[in-house]
Amino acid sequence: MTKSKKLLSGNESIALGAYQAGVQVAAAYPGTPSTEILETIATYKDVYAEWSTNEKVAMEVGLGASYAGVRTLVSMKHVGLNVAADPFMAAATTGVHGGLVVISADDPGIHSSQGEQDNRHFARMARVPMLEPTDSQEAYDFIPLAFEISEKYDTPVLFRITTRVAHSKSVVEVDESRARPPRDKHFQHNIEKYVMLPSNARTRVPQMHKRIAELMEFAETTSINRIIDGKDSPGIITGGVGYQYAREAFPDATFLKLGMIYPLPPRLLHNFTAKVKRSFVVEELDPFLEESIKILGIPVEGKAYIPRAGELNSLAVYDAGVKAGIEAKTERITDVKAVTDLPGRPPLLCPGCPHSAAFFVLNTLGQRTKKLDVSGRSTNETNLIITGDIGCYTLGAYLPLRAMDTTACMGASIGQAIGIEKAGVSSKVIAVIGDSTFLHSGITGIVDAVYNDSKITVLVLDNGTTAMTGHQDHPGTGITAQGITTKAVDIEKLVRGIGVKDVQVINAFDVKAVRSGIKSALDKDELSVVIVRGNCAVKNKRRKNQRQVNAGVCNNCDVCLRIGCSAIQKQDGKVHIDVYSCMGDECGICEQICPKHAIGPLS
Amino acid sequence: MIKKGDNKQDILLVGVGGQGIILASDIMGEAALAMGLDVKKTDTLGMAQRGGSVTSHLRMGQAVYAPLISPQGADILLAFEKLEAVRWVNYIRPDGIVIINNHAIPPLSISLGMSVYPTDEAINKSFLQRTNKILMVEGSRETAQLGDVRMLNIFMLGYLSKLSPIKITDYLWKKSLSERLPAKILDINIRAFERGQEAAASVNI
Numbered sequence: 001m002t003k004s005k006k007l008l009s010g011n012e013s014i015a016l017g018a019y020q021a022g023v024q025v026a027a028a029y030p031g032t033p034s035t036e037i038l039e040t041i042a043t044y045k046d047v048y049a050e051w052s053t054n055e056k057v058a059m060e061v062g063l064g065a066s067y068a069g070v071r072t073l074v075s076m077k078h079v080g081l082n083v084a085a086d087p088f089m090a091a092a093t094t095g096v097h098g099g100l101v102v103i104s105a106d107d108p109g110i111h112s113s114q115g116e117q118d119n120r121h122f123a124r125m126a127r128v129p130m131l132e133p134t135d136s137q138e139a140y141d142f143i144p145l146a147f148e149i150s151e152k153y154d155t156p157v158l159f160r161i162t163t164r165v166a167h168s169k170s171v172v173e174v175d176e177s178r179a180r181p182p183r184d185k186h187f188q189h190n191i192e193k194y195v196m197l198p199s200n201a202r203t204r205v206p207q208m209h210k211r212i213a214e215l216m217e218f219a220e221t222t223s224i225n226r227i228i229d230g231k232d233s234p235g236i237i238t239g240g241v242g243y244q245y246a247r248e249a250f251p252d253a254t255f256l257k258l259g260m261i262y263p264l265p266p267r268l269l270h271n272f273t274a275k276v277k278r279s280f281v282v283e284e285l286d287p288f289l290e291e292s293i294k295i296l297g298i299p300v301e302g303k304a305y306i307p308r309a310g311e312l313n314s315l316a317v318y319d320a321g322v323k324a325g326i327e328a329k330t331e332r333i334t335d336v337k338a339v340t341d342l343p344g345r346p347p348l349l350c351p352g353c354p355h356s357a358a359f360f361v362l363n364t365l366g367q368r369t370k371k372l373d374v375s376g377r378s379t380n381e382t383n384l385i386i387t388g389d390i391g392c393y394t395l396g397a398y399l400p401l402r403a404m405d406t407t408a409c410m411g412a413s414i415g416q417a418i419g420i421e422k423a424g425v426s427s428k429v430i431a432v433i434g435d436s437t438f439l440h441s442g443i444t445g446i447v448d449a450v451y452n453d454s455k456i457t458v459l460v461l462d463n464g465t466t467a468m469t470g471h472q473d474h475p476g477t478g479i480t481a482q483g484i485t486t487k488a489v490d491i492e493k494l495v496r497g498i499g500v501k502d503v504q505v506i507n508a509f510d511v512k513a514v515r516s517g518i519k520s521a522l523d524k525d526e527l528s529v530v531i532v533r534g535n536c537a538v539k540n541k542r543r544k545n546q547r548q549v550n551a552g553v554c555n556n557c558d559v560c561l562r563i564g565c566s567a568i569q570k571q572d573g574k575v576h577i578d579v580y581s582c583m584g585d586e587c588g589i590c591e592q593i594c595p596k597h598a599i600g601p602l603s
Numbered sequence: 604m605i606k607k608g609d610n611k612q613d614i615l616l617v618g619v620g621g622q623g624i625i626l627a628s629d630i631m632g633e634a635a636l637a638m639g640l641d642v643k644k645t646d647t648l649g650m651a652q653r654g655g656s657v658t659s660h661l662r663m664g665q666a667v668y669a670p671l672i673s674p675q676g677a678d679i680l681l682a683f684e685k686l687e688a689v690r691w692v693n694y695i696r697p698d699g700i701v702i703i704n705n706h707a708i709p710p711l712s713i714s715l716g717m718s719v720y721p722t723d724e725a726i727n728k729s730f731l732q733r734t735n736k737i738l739m740v741e742g743s744r745e746t747a748q749l750g751d752v753r754m755l756n757i758f759m760l761g762y763l764s765k766l767s768p769i770k771i772t773d774y775l776w777k778k779s780l781s782e783r784l785p786a787k788i789l790d791i792n793i794r795a796f797e798r799g800q801e802a803a804a805s806v807n808i
Contacts, residue, residue: 007636007644111647111648112648135643165670167645168643168644168670169629169632169642169643169644169645170644241670244669244670245669247668248668248669313669313671313672313674314668314673314676315674315675315676316673318673335674335693336692336729336732337693338690338721338726339725339729340722341719342686342689342690343686343712343713343717343718344710344718345619345654345656345686345687346655347620347655348654348655348711374717399711399715400711558715561711561714561715564711566654566711568714569709569714571709571713571714575714581621
């Protein structure tokens with residue numbers, strides 16, 4: 001036997017499954033909960049793996065590699081597929097040569113995203129098959145099948161996972177004997193298939209419908225759609241992680257467990273529902289299966305009882321079953337809560353974060369602590385309108401910094417700032433965006449600002465990494481996903497090249513310089529870019545001369561607390577700095593802003 | 604109520620980012636797998652690298668389905684911080700075991716004077732709604748004495764090892780520790796683990 005049991009996350013299982021299935025090219029942009037897929041693949045030295053500039057580029061790289069005949073994996077979070085939708089739809093139209101598997105990692109419950117969306121809808125829109133595993137073992141087992149389907153039916157395959165599959169660890173029986181197929185790379189000139197002029201695209205569309213009809217037949221018999229026998233009521237139709245909750249809540253039920261979520265097998269569904277008394281669909285988020293099954297004329301129930309928003313759990317599914325009357329009402333334990341109000345513990349910028357000084361400055365320049373209501377709403381226009389973006393720095397919206405007015409999607413800060421300015425507001429407008437996000441989709445915004453003579457200021461918070469998702473490299477760092485030193489894109493030269501005249505680069509930990517730099521940019525009536533540069537605190541290993549408060553000098557003005565540094569705490573009326581979390585000389589922001597000079601290195 | 608399978612243990616580990624909670628649940632999960640159990644675990648981190656609430660759901664038994672522990676389902680709550688402990692009171696099953704490191708990390712809103720940290724009495728009262736098996740442990744103090752509070756997670760595992768009905772042998776615990784910890788800090792961490800075991804030796808619940 002060449003099998004061994006390992007505790008692997010869904011993401012690790014996908015990477016290993018893809019490697020053993022012979023994947024040759026992998027491309028991704030980091031995004032929770034998908035990031036570890038590419039990170040793991042990048043460790044295999046006989047695979048080409050890249051962090052792409054953004055998801056759209058990743059999809060295009062993947063499509064090119066597939067055209068060249070090799071098996072290819074592209075991975076992203078749910079909203080990443082929005083960015084990549086254009087080439088994804090194109091891939092659906094042209095079809096593939098080497099197998100192309102697209103991972104969409106959805107985030108029910110919005111653990112780390114700007115929104116909740118159910119990407120199963122993309123499969124129907126693009127007319128591509130979609131598989132969805134329920135745990136790590138299935139993630140590992142379904143991936144080779146996904147490549148086979150892709151090649152056999154000439155289509156990209158959408159492989160949908162959710163947070164609790166991507167980020168859960170479960171036992172995987174790893175089959176070391178799976179042979180990695182040999183590379184067979186060759187690009188074949190084929191205008192009708194690859195050049196989507198209208199006349200060619202028109203001939204592809206009927207083929208897309210034909211392949212879905214064929215895949216419907218495949219779905220009738222594939223072993224990943226299977227019945228688990230049990231009592232004749234309820235019959236539960238389920239797929240994805242919903243299966244696991246349903247199996248635990250109703251261990252005696254009969255299940256139709258769907259590994260292929262699109263297209264669905266009509267005969268199998270008819271036969272299953274005919275043999276059980278009542279059919280119940282358990283799925284997270286939208287009633288995707290439920291509506292698809294109802295359209296077939298099959299009566300099923302589901303979302304009338306099961307929550308539509310957020311993550312499920314076994315108890316929620318059980319309660320839904322009781323409500324629907326499919327489970328006898330039994331004694332239910334009463335829910336309890338703490339006997340006192342509990343303070344929240346929102347995520348914070350780390351001690352020593354290079355974004356802290358910039359946000360402290362934005363807060364004070366905009367007089368936001370004084371003028372803005374704690375509720376986060378205000379009828380007055382703010383002095384300084386701050387459009388925000390996606391990254392750790394989005395946390396600058398929280399108290400006490402409160403230095404952000406908007407956050408929509410990757411790169412949106414710059415376009416939004418232009419729009420707010422062009423609407424004719426009287427306040428100055430500043431866009432705040434991180435280095436990785438800027439390179440992902442901020443550049444086109446700057447081009448727009450130059451072209452349309454916008455007067456906004458763009459603050460690029462450059463911490464030299466993609467921090468929020470766990471410190472991945474990006475085009476600005478000069479290191480590839482596989483650790484190879486390469487050319488780094490210089491953001492300063494880039495924005496100057498686009499045509500921005502007023503460009504400054506400032507040390508993120510020099511509060512005075514950050515303040516005067518931002519102020520001078522805002523004072524000018526022209527487009528400006530301020531790059532605030534400092535290493536991410538988590539990557540900073542050198543810690544010395546942690547700061548302390550001289551209690552004899554401190555007058556409790558609490559200005560230092562307004563940085564929002566979690567190392568600076570106030571207990572029993574006294575401010576103190578936690579020596580274990582203070583970054584010392586690497587930061588020093590609190591020392592610079594203390595009006596009484598009461599903060600200094602630990603003696 | 605949902606029927607519970609034989610020999611199933613649901614352990615909810617909670618605390619603050621940076622306390623080593625995920626590593627602790629990984630170590631126990633690997634050890635449980637090595638003794639032949641089915642294991643599922645999942646972590647909830649929120650967004651920040653450090654400083655936010657962290658939760659790890661660790662489930663072990665003959666066959667485990669759901670990755671998440673349901674409300675009212677945790678056999679043991681292993682809390683590395685007091686406020687985070689009480690946040691999860693509804694997850695403890697009736698008569699479950701609550702292990703709390705007697706240590707407070709006040710969130711920023713308390714420093715800013717906008718909220719109040721719950722008293723020990725309120726924490727106790729909250730848990731008494733479900734169970735009277737509430738154990739306060741001096742993990743932070745003991746590991747500080749050992750030289751580094753960053754070993755709190757390993758101390759807490761040692762404590763847990765004596766109370767969990769799943770009896771992982773010391774051999775498997777140490778094997779799992781050695782696989783996940785750098786060699787140069789392994790010995791001192793094993794001392795922290797054993798110190799945790801000693802602290803639990805006199806507990807009778």
